[in-house]
Amino acid sequence: xxxxxxxxxxxxxxxxxxxxxxxxxxxxKRVKTEDTAAELARYANANETAIAQLAALYEKAVxxxxxxxxxxxxxxxxxxxxEDYKESVENMIRTQQVNAEYAVAVTGDNxxxxxxxxxDDYMKARAADVKDISERLISVLNGRGAQAVNTKExxxxxxxxxxxxxxxxxxxxxxxxxxxxxxxxxSHTAILARTMEIPALIGTDIPLDESVDGKFAVVDGMNxxxxxxxxxxxxKELKDKQKEEREKKELLLSLKGKENVTLDGRQIMLxxxxxxxxxxxxxxxxxxxxxxxxRSEFLYLEKEEYPTEEEQFAVYKTVAxxxxxxxxxxxxxxxxxxxxxxxxxxxxxENPALGLRAIRICLARPEVFKTQLRALFRASAxxxxxxxxxMIANLWxxxxxxxxxxxxxxxxxxxxxxxxxPAQGIMIETPAAxxxxxxxxxxxxxxxxxxxxxxxxxxxxxxxxxKLEEFYDAHHPAVLRMIRMVVDNAHKAxxxxxxxxxxxxxxxxxxxxxxxxxxxLSVSPGRILPIRKIIRxxxxxxxxxxxx
Ligand code: PEP
Ligand code: MG
Numbered sequence: 001x002x003x004x005x006x007x008x009x010x011x012x013x014x015x016x017x018x019x020x021x022x023x024x025x026x027x028x029k030r031v032k033t034e035d036t037a038a039e040l041a042r043y044a045n046a047n048e049t050a051i052a053q054l055a056a057l058y059e060k061a062v063x064x065x066x067x068x069x070x071x072x073x074x075x076x077x078x079x080x081x082x083e084d085y086k087e088s089v090e091n092m093i094r095t096q097q098v099n100a101e102y103a104v105a106v107t108g109d110n111x112x113x114x115x116x117x118x119x120d121d122y123m124k125a126r127a128a129d130v131k132d133i134s135e136r137l138i139s140v141l142n143g144r145g146a147q148a149v150n151t152k153e154x155x156x157x158x159x160x161x162x163x164x165x166x167x168x169x170x171x172x173x174x175x176x177x178x179x180x181x182x183x184x185x186x187s188h189t190a191i192l193a194r195t196m197e198i199p200a201l202i203g204t205d206i207p208l209d210e211s212v213d214g215k216f217a218v219v220d221g222m223n224x225x226x227x228x229x230x231x232x233x234x235x236k237e238l239k240d241k242q243k244e245e246r247e248k249k250e251l252l253l254s255l256k257g258k259e260n261v262t263l264d265g266r267q268i269m270l271x272x273x274x275x276x277x278x279x280x281x282x283x284x285x286x287x288x289x290x291x292x293x294x295r296s297e298f299l300y301l302e303k304e305e306y307p308t309e310e311e312q313f314a315v316y317k318t319v320a321x322x323x324x325x326x327x328x329x330x331x332x333x334x335x336x337x338x339x340x341x342x343x344x345x346x347x348x349x350e351n352p353a354l355g356l357r358a359i360r361i362c363l364a365r366p367e368v369f370k371t372q373l374r375a376l377f378r379a380s381a382x383x384x385x386x387x388x389x390x391m392i393a394n395l396w397x398x399x400x401x402x403x404x405x406x407x408x409x410x411x412x413x414x415x416x417x418x419x420x421x422p423a424q425g426i427m428i429e430t431p432a433a434x435x436x437x438x439x440x441x442x443x444x445x446x447x448x449x450x451x452x453x454x455x456x457x458x459x460x461x462x463x464x465x466x467k468l469e470e471f472y473d474a475h476h477p478a479v480l481r482m483i484r485m486v487v488d489n490a491h492k493a494x495x496x497x498x499x500x501x502x503x504x505x506x507x508x509x510x511x512x513x514x515x516x517x518x519x520x521l522s523v524s525p526g527r528i529l530p531i532r533k534i535i536r537x538x539x540x541x542x543x544x545x546x547x548x
Contacts, residue, residue, distance in 0.1 A: 001227060001229055001230050001231045002212075002227075002228040003225055003227050003228075004179075004204050004206040004225065004226050004228070005204065005224055005225055006179065006180075006205070006206075006225075006226070007201065007203045007224055008199070008201055008222065009190035009193055009194065009200045009201070009221075010190070010194045010199055010221055011199060011221040011222045012198060012199040012221045012222070012249075013219065013220055013238055013239075013241055014156055014176040014198060014218065014219040014221070015176070015238070015242060016153075016177075016216070016217070017153070017215070017217070018179075018212050018213060019156065019158065019214070020158045020159070020208050020209070021159040021162070022208060028101045028104075028105040028138060029099075029101075029102070030098055030102045031099040032098065033093075033098065033099055034097065036093055036094050036097055039093045039100045040093055042100045043089060043090065043093065043103070046137050047081075047137065050133065050136045051077050051080050054073045054074075054136075058073035058077075061073055064172055065196065072129070076136075079130065085107060085111060088103075088107040088111075089103045089104055090103075092106060101138050101142065104137045105134060107134065108131055108133070108135070109131075112127040112134075115130060128161060135163070154173065154174050154176045155174060156177045156179060156217055156219055157170070157177070157178050158179045158204075158206055158208065159178075159179075159181070159208070160182055161180050161181070161182040161189075167189055167192050172196060175196070176198065177199045177200060177221070178193050178198070178200040179200070179219060180200075180202050180203075180204065181203070181204055181206065182202070183202040190202060197249075199219045200221065201219060201224055201225075201226060206226060206228075212228050215228050215229055216229055216230075217230070218235065218238045218239075248529075251532075252286075252529060255529045257287065259536075260531075260532050260535045261535070262514060262539065266540060268519065268521065269519060269520035269521070270289050270520075270521055270528055271288055271289055271292030271293075271500075272290075272291055272524070272528060273291075274291055274293070274294050274295070274525075275294070277315055277318055277319060279525065280319065282526070285525070286528040287528060287529065287532075288525060288528050289327075290329070291323060291327070291330075292327075292500050292521070293329060293388070293448065293500040294330040295334065297331075297335050297339055297341075299312060299315060300335060301335075301339060305343050308371070310375075312372060312375035312376075313374075316330060316375055316379035316380075319379075320379055320383025320384070320385045323383060325384050326384060327384045327385075327386060329385075329522070330376060330385060330386070330388065331387075331390055332359070332362060332372055332373070332376070332387065332389055332390065333361065333368070333369070334358040334390040334391065335357065335361055336360070336361055337352045337355070338353075338463075338464050346361070357391060358391035359397060362389075363400055373387075373404065373405060374408050374411070377412060377420065377422065378412065378417060378418065378419050379420075380419065380420030380421070380422035381418045381420040382420075386422050386423040386424065386425060387423075387425075388425045388446075389401055389426045389427065390426075390427045390429065390450065391427065392426045392433050393433055395440065398426070398440065398443045423446060424444060425445050425447060426444050426448075427449070427500070428448070428454065428486050428497075429450030429452070429501070430453070431482065434482045437485065437486045437489040440489075441492065442493050444495065445495060446497070446498070446520075447495065447496070448497070448498045448500045448522065449486055449497065449499045449501060449504075451479065451483070451503035451504065452501040452503075454482065455472060455474045455503075458478050458482065459471065459472065459476055459478070474502070474503045480512070483513070483516060483518070487516050487517045487518055487519075488517070497518060498518060498519055498520025498521060498522060499513065504522055505523035505524055505531065507527075507530055507534060510534040510535065511534060515538075
């Protein structure tokens with residue numbers, strides 16, 4: 001296996017055979033001529049023909065890659081009409097009494113050199129264009145047709161550089177990737193590759209000879225490498241990566257902007273889980289309808305001391321504003337158990353998962369809780385924000401939370417500080433909460449089932465213990481029945497119920513969840529589109545209803 005590196009101008013993976021493209025060098029001889037008028041006329045005719053060829057290429061390119069991709073051929077036409085270029089050619093024919101081919105070749109080289117020496121990257125890239133138009137003129141003068149890359153099967157084109165006229169004449173279905181030794185990110189090859197969405201490398205240290213020509217290879221446009229005759233392991237890895245990419249791309253293309261609606265017309269809220277403001281980019285990229293779980297404890301975990309109200313407010317406000325009216329559910333502090341935070345100075349516990357954690361800490365330390373609530377209520381004035389409380393096991397916890405929330409709002413009001421009126425829901429992640437979900441549902445605005453902890457507490461299996469993996473079965477009928485029960489009780493009280501634990505992103509269960517009546521799924525951003533696909537293919541009606 002040989003690995004060559006370059007600069008990637010477009011991502012993706014291409015697998016296939018290499019075809020080294022070498023331009024047929026047009027030998028141009030200097031020929032002395034007495035009849036300069038005839039040479040000038042030959043040049044004028046050739047110029048006209050070349051312009052007509054370019055007009056035809058423009059039409060072809062518009063159809064294949066759109067107007068912006070085709071624009072280069074208009075530029076080439078203008079270059080052929082450029083007075084400086086024309087004058088240089090004509091002057092050389094006249095004063096040096098040389099043939100038109102020679103005058104064009106020299107002018108082309110001179111102009112290309114001039115462009116190449118410019119500081120501006122865009123102008124530098126135009127050197128290839130001047131060479132291209134000059135080659136075209138010489139071909140016409142020689143009576144030869146334009147050169148093209150001809151292949152019968154899709155190939156990876158490896159070349160020194162590719163002129164726009166060379167790439168446009170290629171049958172695009174036959175090109176898997178472009179790999180060039182020269183070229184710039186502004187070159188037409190790069191622009192074309194981006195438009196065609198195929199991997200392309202420039203500035204690659206690959207030889208242009210029989211050591212690679214005709215060989216099997218893989219181009220990785222993500223890491224900028226071309227692997228010639230890759231070994232089995234590398235090939236497998238790259239093919240897996242390619243499959244993943246392809247699936248992702250197909251999903252992205254077809255499902256972005258589409259509704260999360262089942263075949264029987266039920267709208268599902270499909271949200272994303274995040275732990276950080278930085279995750280927002282992937283949330284938007286994957287077209288999430290909102291944020292179903294913002295694990296706010298990460299704000300606390302990444303600091304050496306308690307984050308202030310202002311620090312928290314800034315973060316929550318940013319998330320609410322960025323999501324622009326879409327629902328953002330922020331879960332209050334869920335410290336303890338697996339998420340330890342030194343400055344909280346929590347006592348060592350025998351059974352931390354069953355100890356002082358999450359809402360229990362907040363209720364035990366109302367000053368910490370109040371700081372977070374103040375930031376949340378204030379930020380809720382800037383978007384569609386909701387607050388969610390974790391690890392609920394008792395009704396009285398809700399009563400206490402409401403009292404504290406009321407105090408916070410009263411304080412803000414008395415201080416003249418603006419705040420919103422966010423929806424307030426709870427996580428269902430203890431079996432106790434499941435069993436009293438009928439009563440809890442009457443007290444809150446929504447339920448979100450935390451299947452990670454619910455599985456742990458239902459099956460009495462430590463979710464942190466790798467030795468117990470076999471026993472940690474989130475598909476256990478006990479867990480699934482609990483989910484159904486929670487959803488039923490939520491609906492009875494007229495509130496919605498979702499899942500924000502990892503099980504929500506388990507695509508083998510999406511249909512079952514929909515059939516159970518789950519209203520919302522909050523999953524890692526990368527899962528949004530695969531789940532959207534299933535939602536749109538699911539019909540929750542009974543068989544007998546479907547035929548009607
Ligand atoms: C859960 O328990 O399912 C959950 C979403 O919360 P965390 O994983 O943060 O405990
Ligand atoms: Mg949890």
